[in-house]
Amino acid sequence: xxxxxxxxxxxxxxxxxxxxxxxxxxxxxxxxxxxxxxxxxxxxxxxxxxxxxxxxxxxxxxxxxxxxxxxxxxxxxxxxxxxxxxxxxxxxxxxxxxxxxxxxxxxxxxxxxxxxxxxxxxxxxxxxxxxxxxxxxxxxxxxxxxxxxxxxxxxxxxxxxxxxxxxxxxxxxxxxxxxxxxxxxxxxxxxxxxxxxxxxxxxxxxxxxxxxxxxxxxxxx
Amino acid sequence: xxxxxxxxxxxxxxxxxxxxxxxxxxxxxxxxxxxxxxxxxxxxxxxxxxxxxxxxxxxxxxxxxxxxxxxxxxxxxxxxxxxxxxxxxxxxxxxxxxxxxxxxxxxxxxxxxxxxxxxxxxxxxxxxxxxxxxxxxxxxxxxxxxxxxxxxxxxxxxxxxxxxxxxxxxxxxxxxxxxxxxxxxxxxxxxxxxxxxxxxxxxxxxxxxxxxxxxxxxxxxxxxxxxxxxxxxxxxxxxxxxxxxxxxxxxxxxxxxxxxxxxxxxxxxxxxxxxxxxxxxxxxxxxxxxxxxxxxxxxxxxxxxxxxxxxxxxxxxxxxxxxxxxxxxxxxxxxxxxxxxxxxxxxxxxxxxxxxxxxxxxxxxxxxxxxxxxxxxxxxxxxxxxxxxxxxxxxxxxxxxxxxxxxxxxxxxxxxxxxxxxxxxxxxxxxxxxxxxxxxxxxxxxxxxxxxxxxxxxxxxxxxxxxxxxxxxxxxxxxxxxxxxxxxxxxxxxxxxxxxxxx
Numbered sequence: 017x018x019x020x021x022x023x024x025x026x027x028x029x030x031x032x033x034x035x036x037x038x039x040x041x042x043x044x045x046x047x048x049x050x051x052x053x054x055x056x057x058x059x060x061x062x063x064x065x066x067x068x069x070x071x072x073x074x075x076x077x078x079x080x081x082x083x084x085x086x087x088x089x090x091x092x093x094x095x096x097x098x099x100x101x102x103x104x105x106x107x108x109x110x111x112x113x114x115x116x117x118x119x120x121x122x123x124x125x126x127x128x129x130x131x132x133x134x135x136x137x138x139x140x141x142x143x144x145x146x147x148x149x150x151x152x153x154x155x156x157x158x159x160x161x162x163x164x165x166x167x168x169x170x171x172x173x174x175x176x177x178x179x180x181x182x183x184x185x186x187x188x189x190x191x192x193x194x195x196x197x198x199x200x201x202x203x204x205x206x207x208x209x210x211x212x213x214x215x216x217x218x219x220x221x222x223x224x225x226x227x228x229x230x231x232x233x234x235x236x237x
Numbered sequence: 238x239x240x241x242x243x244x245x246x247x248x249x250x251x252x253x254x255x256x257x258x259x260x261x262x263x264x265x266x267x268x269x270x271x272x273x274x275x276x277x278x279x280x281x282x283x284x285x286x287x288x289x290x291x292x293x294x295x296x297x298x299x300x301x302x303x304x305x306x307x308x309x310x311x312x313x314x315x316x317x318x319x320x321x322x323x324x325x326x327x328x329x330x331x332x333x334x335x336x337x338x339x340x341x342x343x344x345x346x347x348x349x350x351x352x353x354x355x356x357x358x359x360x361x362x363x364x365x366x367x368x369x370x371x372x373x374x375x376x377x378x379x380x381x382x383x384x385x386x387x388x389x390x391x392x393x394x395x396x397x398x399x400x401x402x403x404x405x406x407x408x409x410x411x412x413x414x415x416x417x418x419x420x421x422x423x424x425x426x427x428x429x430x431x432x433x434x435x436x437x438x439x440x441x442x443x444x445x446x447x448x449x450x451x452x453x454x455x456x457x458x459x460x461x462x463x464x465x466x467x468x469x470x471x472x473x474x475x476x477x478x479x480x481x482x483x484x485x486x487x488x489x490x491x492x493x494x495x496x497x498x499x500x501x502x503x504x505x506x507x508x509x510x511x512x513x514x515x516x517x518x519x520x521x522x523x524x525x526x527x528x529x530x531x532x533x534x535x536x537x538x539x540x541x542x543x544x545x546x547x548x549x550x551x552x553x554x555x556x557x558x559x560x561x562x563x564x565x566x567x568x569x570x571x572x573x574x575x576x577x578x579x580x581x582x583x584x585x586x587x588x589x590x591x592x593x594x595x596x597x598x599x600x601x602x603x604x605x606x607x608x609x610x611x612x613x614x615x616x617x618x619x620x621x622x623x624x625x626x627x628x629x630x631x632x633x634x635x636x637x638x639x640x641x642x643x644x645x646x647x648x649x650x651x652x653x654x655x656x657x658x659x660x661x662x663x664x665x666x667x668x669x670x671x672x673x674x675x676x677x678x679x680x681x682x683x684x685x686x687x688x689x690x691x692x693x694x695x696x697x698x699x700x701x702x703x704x705x706x707x708x709x710x711x712x713x714x715x716x717x718x719x720x721x722x723x724x725x726x727x728x729x730x731x732x733x734x735x736x737x738x739x740x
Contacts (some may be wrong), residue, residue, distance in 0.1 A: 042406070053431065056433070057430060066692065068693075074431065088409060093653065103666045105659050107661065112655055119435070120434065140699075154461070155457075155458045155661055159458060160659065162631075162634055163634070167649070179639070192626075192627045213288070219288060220291055
């Protein structure tokens with residue numbers, strides 16, 4: 017999902033060139049989403065008589081989406097368009113998906129798949145951070161990490177620790193980050209969060225770790 | 238008429254109670270505070286601040302949310318004028334002339350006229366909401382499932398037609414939203430759909446999760462790409478009040494902006510953004526000397542600001558009377574109402590009159606408060622804008638994360654929000670507009686339910702949507718609009734292809 021395709025204006029107008037990469041790849045992704053939805057709703061019962069079944073509407077929307085995706089991708093082939101603005105989101109996407117897989121995994125082999133996806137995501141992110149496009153990698157990556165840290169830590173470790181490290185991770189999403197300032201600012205902000213959410217607004221949030229164990233930490237819930 | 242007055246009196250009675258007055262004020266201030274932050278529009282603001290209304294009674298919560306909404310709207314125009322960064326989409330046009338005025342040292346009058354215009358528009362549209370509420374509610378009672386379905390189709394078509402860019406892509410976004418809304422339990426059978434046995438998904442993907450990811454996080458990711466160079470107007474704000482000629486020049490624009498905004502706000506799929514653009518264009522066409530626009534014409538601030546506020550308010554009409562959110566912000570309001578156990582629709586007005594009229598009265602109050610608090614507090618907002626973005630955005634992220642988490646106390650929701658952040662970022666990169674997707678996402682379950690019911694009643698005959706008169710008219714209008722929008726595009730694309738092959 018990281019086609020930073022650059023349409024170079026100097027390329028001769030041939031038949032094989034993708035003229036509007038934004039639309040072409042965008043359309044392909046929509047087709048993929050539609051196919052995925054069809055697969056995900058494959059065992060839902062459809063129409064019985066003239067009544068809709070649970071699977072009717074999802075399949076209907078998925079098929080229309082596939083059709084529209086094809087039209088968009090097709091138009092991307094024949095009409096001229098702007099180049100895709102560059103972006104780099106493979107790493108954070110994989111890490112995020114891995115987290116979701118781990119949470120929802122029921123079997124051991126499924127968990128191993130999740131682990132593999134996670135490792136791949138981390139490797140790609142690290143490569144990206146060292147590469148020339150590191151400033152493009154930073155934003156999505158650290159914002160994702162920040163939220164994942166919060167999600168992972170808020171239950172077992174409590175709001176104070178979770179928000180501190182979450183803010184700290186978020187601070188690194190820009191290359192303008194100043195590490196010392198970020199350390200202090202995270203403390204100030206997390207103190208503010210504690211004052212605002214559990215105390216002033218009375219939301220039920222645990223402040224400090226309770227019955228901490230590896231099991232609770234690694235449940236990711 | 239007496240009915241209207243007594244209803245409004247009831248409403249003001251509710252809104253003027255000490256507690257509600259206070260909530261409205263807090264909402265307006267906090268809304269402005271967050272709305273001033275660049276890249277945080279009303280949607281993200283409401284989503285972020287939703288948790289703070291959880292502990293309140295429903296009336297108070299909705300009054301506060303309405304305050305937040307207007308505050309965010311107003312905060313957006315403040316940044317447009319002072320820093321040339323629109324806080325949200327509906328104040329993009331305000332930057333054109335507003336920031337020019339500020340550079341000429343007339344930031345004060347620009348801000349004041351924005352506030353005055355908004356207030357005037359707010360007054361007019363409050364009356365409009367109150368006046369149209371009752372008749373539209375009686376229309377809504379004639380609606381069956383087929384009519385509801387057709388009306389929602391019309392709403393989505395409006396959203397598509399009014400979206401920027403390609404119609405096909407906007408329709409695709411609507412479909413994507415509809416498809417995502419299917420995740421969770423089936424309404425009729427309770428069967429789990431596309432939820433992969435994840436317990437957190439069995440209730441569907443949360444609306445706030447999608448909204449905050451696609452509009453909040455994605456926006457921050459985009460902002461981080463740009464170098465943070467902002468030209469804050471450092472000049473002292475002297476002479477806040479506009480001069481008499483200013484007022485005279487702006488009064489016509491405010492009037493026209495209000496009318497245009499009120500109309501566009503009621504239309505499903507419309508809303509503040511389109512209203513602001515339309516009002517600006519209209520004003521420019523009306524002007525004797527259009528070249529003044531873009532160089533600090535006061536009409537260029539007055540018209541869009543009045544229009545976006547009028548539209549922001551009248552877009553409550555379809556929500557409160559028909560129960561159908563006309564745009565993404567209103568969709569969020571549905572989410573907020575549902576959390577407080579209120580099902581938006583015609584029954585709100587008859588069953589909970591104090592809630593309905595209290596909210597309408599508080600709209601007017603919210604506008605008044607904005608004028609009172611904002612003009613003296615402009616200095617505070619400017620100082621807030623001097624805080625570097627590298628310190629601001631982590632705060633936004635943690636507030637969003639805590640907000641999403643506290644909705645269901647589910648860490649999984651926060652993870653999904655991050656995923657939707659990436660999706661939203663990707664969508665923008667590929668020139669897909671997320672707003673139609675969000676509208677489709679909200680309307681999805683409602684649409685499916687009504688579609689299924691209508692089909693069942695008609696014994697599987699889809700022609701019921703065209704043969705029932707009201708439904709047929711709505712569908713015809715939707716089809717007409719869609720054709721109208723698609724035709725020029727096809728012609729344009731064909732020309733493009735044609736030119737291509739010749740060259």
